[in-house]
Amino acid sequence: MHVHICISTFSLVCFNRNENKAIKDIVEKITHLLDKTDLFIADKPVGVGSRVQDVIELLDIQQSNDVLLLGMWGMGGIGKTTIAKAIYNEIGRNFEGRSFLANVREVWDENAGKVNLQEQLLFDICKDMTIKIQSIESGKIILKDRLCRKRVLILLDDVNTLDQLNALCGSHKWFGPGSRIIITTRDKHILSGNRVNKVFKMKHMVESESIELFSWHAFKQASPTNDFVEISRNVVEYSGGLPLALEVLGSYLFDREVTEWKSALDKLKRIPNNQLQKKLRISYDALNDDIEKEIFLDVACFFIGMDRNDVTLILNGCGLFAEIGISILVERSLVTVDDKNKLGMHDLLRDMGREIIREKSPEELEERCRLWFHDDVLHVLSEQTGTKAIKGLTLKFPRANEKCFSTKAFKKMTRLRLLQLAGVKLDGDFEYLSRNLRWLSWNGFSLTHIPTNFYKGSLVSIELENSNVKLLWKEAQRMEKLKILNLSHSHCLTHTPDFSYMPNLEKLVLKDCPMLSEVSPSIGNLSEILLIDLEDCVSLRSLPGSIYKLKSLKTLILSGCIMIDELEEDIEQMESLTILLANNTGIKRVPFSVVRSKSIGYISLCGHEGFSRDVFPSIIWSWLSPTNNLSSLVQTSNVMSSLVSVDVPNSSSHELLSISKYLPSLRSLWVECSSELQLSHDAAIILDALYATDYKGFESIAITSQVSNMTTSTSQVSEHSFKSLLIQMGTNCQVTNILKEKIVQNMDLNGSGDCLLPTDGYPDWLTFHSEGSSVTFQVPQVEGRSLKTMMCIVYTSTPANMISSGLKNMLVKNHTKATIQLYKSEALVSFEDEESQRVISSIEPGNKVEVIVVFENSFIVKKTAVYLVYDEQIGEKVELYDVPERKKIEWNESKKDGACKPFYC
Structure with missing residues (x-):
């Protein structure tokens, strides 16, 4: 009936359409109506x-x-x-x-x-x-x-x-x-x-969704019955927001008693549900080879929650190619890595991995390749039934309940490569421990040193946290493979070992070793070291000078070392040092070489903490405190970079002269003078320093910024090029865009340097111009409007082979307020709102202001113009123009030879 109706309906339209089109429409409509092949989703599609x-x-x-x-x-x-x-x-x-x-x-x-x-x-x-x-x-x-x-x-x-x-x-x-x-x-x-x-x-279900989905399968309603609320939450927690697990376990537990639920939950923690196991194991079985499967099983049993880099080092030491292996496990959704670089795994995947191990030898514990379940490990060590099948073992007790075992329990575990103990004592000959051991993690190691007859040559990582170690060992043994040494919270440790015997060490962690008073000078031999952590080593008075020779070190942590009162200037030699954490120490002053460092990205020192680009200016300002006059900056040498801005209130010309050779390197400088006479002297000092600087190899500037805008155009005439440069200080507004467009449309530059510029557009903008590199003007009062932006247009002549814009600095002198503002060209490129607004807000009606541009010596400044742009009055209608952000203005061939217009680049 529906088909007949559709044909009749569409046949009425056929008189007015092409016949083929009408037939096609009819077929599509019928197909649409007949297409009832929807797929079954779920009885209760929660979430x-x-x-x-x-x-x-x-x-x-x-x-x-x-x-x-x-x-x-x-x-x-x-x-x-x-x-x-x-x-x-x-x-x-x-x-x-x-x-x-x-x-x-x-x-x-x-x-x-x-x-x-x-x-x-x-x-x-x-x-x-x-x-x-x-x-x-x-x-x-x-x-x-x-x-x-x-x-x-x-x-x-x-x-x-x-x-x-x-x-x-x-x-x-x-x-x-x-x-x-x-x-x-x-x-x-x-x-x-x-x-x-x-x-x-795909994301896991949140708790409310999980409880609802589980309840529909376990109770045939949207929430648990009263007697099952708490245990339902336990099952949901075990399921980890996995819909399949919630459905399977809910159906499995349906219509069972609370006691049966508790028994089932206990069993699941040892032996996962078979239906879930088959589904989850698909990803494991699809792994490319046995090596990837080995990595997965090692993570499932030992490495959840550990740093990915540490695990990679350990597994590489086992010959398992962990970089690519862990990446594949992450891609296959078998392993996760959080924002702190810690390895994670869904609990059900963890249990699936452990079940794969258990089911290969369900009865004979000692034949399993890895032992992790507390009772199983306890049995094997107590009965000394370990075999060569065992590759990894973990056993943990609370420190108050330490257990003691004989080292003979390890005699037959010749393939043991991963050993994790906590609250465990071993008596006997340590020679019984496997010579293939790669990872030794022993929390609460009770001996005062590692026994001499314990073979350490294969170890990649030694982690003896909360140990009783005084000296790591009495007789050193060369350990070429050792990458990680962690003795944190070893409260009896007095001296570090001789690092000459572990040349490939990458990570040294001695956190909270309060008796440690000396670091071996051999630390300077660690050519591969990446991290040194000495946090809260309160008895440590100094660092050996050799530590500053470490070229590979990326992170140095000295926080809480209250007896260390200085860092040597040689810290600048640490060319890879990226993170320096040294808060709460005896250090009173940041070394100059720290700020000179080209590598440090994050620092915490002397109350300064943050990214270097944010912290270094405040560190320099701390050197300019009343107890440190301006001349102390002379010692900083290369400290002054384009990252550094300095304010100098109440300066003296003598002090400014003493640091004059560093002025061209500053990002910006703000000087407050006591009089207009001093203003004249200080400005002369600054300009002399700027023009004296050799700027060979000056790189061209590419600029497009919302708050700071430089626009360049070039015209070549015989042996010379004529350039126009537009500099904007302040924020964009409708009037700014209109003025830019007019400048682009009307500005002309010929071989003589003559130019045509927009005239005053009162009250939107006011124009001031002069021959040469400076413009002086008195800021007028514009009723009902406030200054929004200052735009500076400069015309220069230079040899034709010069490709840079040539701009070095821009100087703004406020004769009325006796202030000088100096900005490096790089600062003008990347002006931030706060900086640009500071420039504009300092210019007030009635002020006599002079703008000076400083170019490379090979550039001749022909003309400079300044536009003061004001914001619109409230309610005033302003005609809008379509001004593209990036617009190239075509050459105007009707102009005389050499003429060109600026273009936005």
Whole structure:
């Protein structure tokens, strides 16, 4: 009946349309009405709606007619397929054709699965059952040919290889305009390299969503019954916001007693649910090789919560190529790395990994490759049943409940490479411990030194926190492989070991060693060291001079070393030092060499803390305190860089003269003079210093900034070039843009340097100009308006081979207020709002102001003009102009030879 009605309706329109078009419309309408192939989502789709809308927003269906590929990435069981199905149902009918290819990974591996997927895709879109695909390559050609003119929606579910992606959606060109292709995958690498336009990272369910979804399956209602509220929260916490786990466990626990729930939860912590295990294990089984699987199992048993860099060093020492291995685990959603670089793993994935180990030897504990469960490890060590199968072992007790075992328990563990102990004592011959040991983490090590007969030659990391060590060892042994040494909170340690025996050490952590009074001078031999942490070593009075020779050191931490009262100027030699933390020490003054450092990016010292670009100016200002007069800056030499701005209140000409040779290096300088006579003297000192500076090799300036704008144009006449430069100080407004446009339209420069400029546009702007490099004017009172921007236009002549703008500095002299403002060209380029507003706010009606531009010696300044731009009155209508931000003005050939106009660059 519905079909008949549609045909009748559309037949009325056929009289007014092309016949083919009408037939096509009828077919599309009928197909739309008959397309009832919606996919089943879930009985209770908790949290689905919001996620679907998030993805649809990324798809940008209404706004963009481009072909767009979107990847949905996340761990197994997180709901990728459910969301994809819901999207298919929600928007599928808006396309000429749609196809949902489920379980691509599984189907691909079946006999003829590859071409079956291509044929299914073709049939879903074209409804043609007659086409048979003979091979993958021919299928690609057919798909491209049949789909390139259709606007389609395609969902490829559970893609895990690039071959699958290439066979089913080789490129954007396969599909018609406006098409959308969605790929769900556990492997982020599938989506990398611009293979997709956007990636949607699946998120775990929040607690409220988790409880609701779990309750629908466990209680057939939206919330737990009263007796099960607390234990339901425990199950939800164990599930970690994973929808699959919530559904499976909810169904498993449905209609069971509280005691059964408790028993089941205890069992799950030892033996994961088999249905979950199979689903989650897919990602593990899909890993490329045994090495990647080894890394995953090591992380699951030992390294969750540890620094990624440390784990990488340890696993590399085990020959496991950890850089690429960990990256792949992250891409496969098996491991996470947080913003502090700590490794993480979903609890269910952790338990899945541990179950893989357990199920290989469920009865014989000693035959498992890794031991992590407390009771199992306790049994193996107590009974001394360990075997060579064991590669890693961890056992932790509270320090108050220390347990003692014989070293003989390790005798047969010859392949042991990872050992983590806490609250454990070992008695006996340490020679029994494996010679293959790479990682020794022993919290609460009770001996005063590491026994001599303990083989240390294979160790990559020694972590003895909260130990009783006084000296690390009595007889040193060369440890070429050692990368990490951590003796933090060892309250008996008095001296560091001889570092000559560990030449490849990268990380030295001696935090909170209150008895440590001496650091071995051999520390200067650590050519690979990256981090030295001596925080809260309160007895340490000084650092050996050799420490300043470390070229590789990136982080030095001395915070809390209250007896250290100075850092040597040689710290400048630490050319890789990026982070220096030395707050709460005896150091009273920041060394000049710290500010000279080209590498330090973050600093905490003498009450100054933050990024160097923010802190260094305040450090320099601290040197200019009443107890340190201006002349002390002479000692800073190269300290003055383009990052440094200095204010000098109540200066004296003598002091300014003493630092004159450093003035050209300052980012900015603000000098307050006591009189106009001193103003004249100080300005002369500054200008002499600026013109005396050799600026050979001066680099060209490329500028486009909202608050500071330099615009350059060039005209070449015989052997000389004529340049125009526009400098803006202040903020943009409508009038500023109008004036810029007029300048661009009317400004002309000929071989003589003559120019045509906009005249006064009172009350919007006022014009002042003069021959040469300076302009002097008295700031007028403009009723009802305030000064917004100052624009300076400079015309110069220079040899034709010069490519730079030539500008070195700009000087603003306020004769009325007796102040001088000096800005380096780099400062004008990157003016911040606060700086530019300071310039404008210092210029008041009635002030006599002089603007001076300083150029390289080879530049001749022909003319300088200054425009004062005022803001509009409230309610006043200002005509708007269309002024592009980046606009090139074409050469005006009607002008005389050599004429040109400025262009925005």
